[in-house]
Amino acid sequence: MLFQHFPGVLLGVDHQGLIRCTNPQAMSCLALSDQLLLEKSPEVIAAQGEAPVFARAIRDCISQGSAWQGLVTCRTGGGGMCQMSVVVQPFYDAGLACLVMLHDISEVFSQVLAERYLHENNETPENISTREDIESYVARIPGIVFRLRQAHEGALSFDYLGPGFEEQTLLCADEVRKDADVLLNRMSEEQRLKLSIELAQSGSTMSPWRLEMCIDSGSSLCWFEARGVPQHVADGAVAWDGLLLDITERKLHESQIEKLVSTDALTGVMNRRAFHDAAEAAAAQAMRHGQHVVLAMLDLDHFKALNDCYGHAAGDKVLQSFSETCRMSLRPYDLIARIGGEEFVVMLVDVQLVDAREILERLRSNVESMTMQVGDRALRVTVSMGAIWLDEAEELEMAMLRVDRALYEAKHAGRNCLRGLSRGGWLDQDEISASGHEGDGSHIREYRFVDTFSGSARLAIDEPSNSLHELPEGPCLPTPCPNCGQRQLRAPTTGTPDAWVYCGACRAFVCRYHEAADYPS
Ligand SMILES: Nc1nc2c(ncn2[C@@H]2O[C@H](COP(=O)(O)OP(=O)(O)OP(=O)(O)O)[C@@H](O)[C@H]2O)c(=O)[nH]1
Known part of the structure; x- marks a missing residue:
């Protein structure tokens, strides 16, 4: 009885995760025969990329008895795609482990419009039996049904926003209906941009779109998964029939899991794996x-x-x-x-x-x-x-x-x-000392770094820009060192009279350029 009259596709799944029975709607809604479905895993009907989530939902339902609701893009027998609202529920009967219930959201939408028509005209369209039937049908669909319309000049407006919108978003449905920006302004710049790209692509290829979006209600952040199926409407504009599904809990769960796998349990700081990703991104940006x-x-x-x-x-x-x-x-x-x-x-x-x-x-x-x-x-x-x-x-x-x-x-x-x-070797900290040189009233300080790794010296100048100048490997100056008398003095080739000169024998900065070189005074 239930299988025959259920207003959507029903798949009965056994403990191995294989489809054991279907209802006639599988053929009428998805154009998929029993031959194509029986003894297969339910995720065979999911579009590429959607199957893993669907498969996990079924696995969890069989092993842990946990129910799942979501939206899945499904393949139909005619080679097309449709957006299905999916409920996976445990069902311990007749050798089954769970039931998968699918509703086509376009179908739902037409029912919703019919309901509105019914309400406004007080008439009963032929394919609808009673308003109660429709209401209970719509009530079974998880999420908020909407129709979003894009005018020729690009402006977005909602033709329809289903029940539940105000409770879930804390926004006034009437205001959002009049002006879609009331809702869109609650999203981040990045997500608005993503949405406009999705809509542009979907409108030109007439393919469904899907987006996870975060809406700032003012007092809290809510995550929604939005999906829309495009169609041309009377005035030649494009409209999307779709569903908004509250996924805040799932997002919270995902971020908790993400935190768990990226955090060191004892100290609460990042672990090696998380550091690697974060450090690469931070360094590249810097x-x-x-x-x-x-x-x-x-x-x-x-x-x-x-x-x-x-x-x-x-x-x-x-x-x-x-x-x-x-x-x-x-x-x-x-x-x-x-x-x-x-x-x-x-x-x-x-x-x-x-x-x-x-x-x-x-x-x-x-x-x-x-x-x-x-x-x-x-x-x-x-x-x-x-x-x-x-x-x-x-x-x-x-x-x-x-x-x-x-x-x-x-x-x-x-x-x-x-x-x-340093870039070339060790900076021996004992040798790092501010020379006290203040330039001539400027903020230049000089530090001495002795590179004990390669044996050469480096001069780092802490300018206001903090740029680091390395001592070039220039030729030796003819002058002997005032300290040791050896001829191993080197100076930056761009040496100004006040630049420090380094003695390779003393391994120290020993004098200024004008004291060592024949510098025209
Ligand atoms: N209490 C505690 N000890 C840890 C943990 N992980 C590693 N250790 C210990 O840390 C110690 C590290 O010892 P060594 O690598 O020899 O280094 P060290 O004794 O700090 O010596 P130096 O690094 O040379 O100063 C080992 O005894 C490990 O057992 C932890 O999570 N908790």
């Missing part, structure tokens, strides 16, 4: 805008000993406090991730190079002064850090290798310190 990006690797010192002495639970507590200190010491848009047991990475985006050193130093010192109470003891830890700034177009994997070497240097140098790496 590079596009000409901003500096600094990557640092942090490793707690003697953590094994701490675990051995005070127990794993105390170690866990230290990791949590350490993460919290990182969060508090950095800006909200800097990235922090735990990539191993007691190993973390930090990415500072849009940072001036000299500031980066100060930020990381402050973090190191905050960790040093942090105390954690374990029983009657106050524990202290220290952290070693390696830091590099990212080169343009450098792969993140390569940068991770470089920063790992910088961290190794920090451990090697006695721990609880920061070591950096």
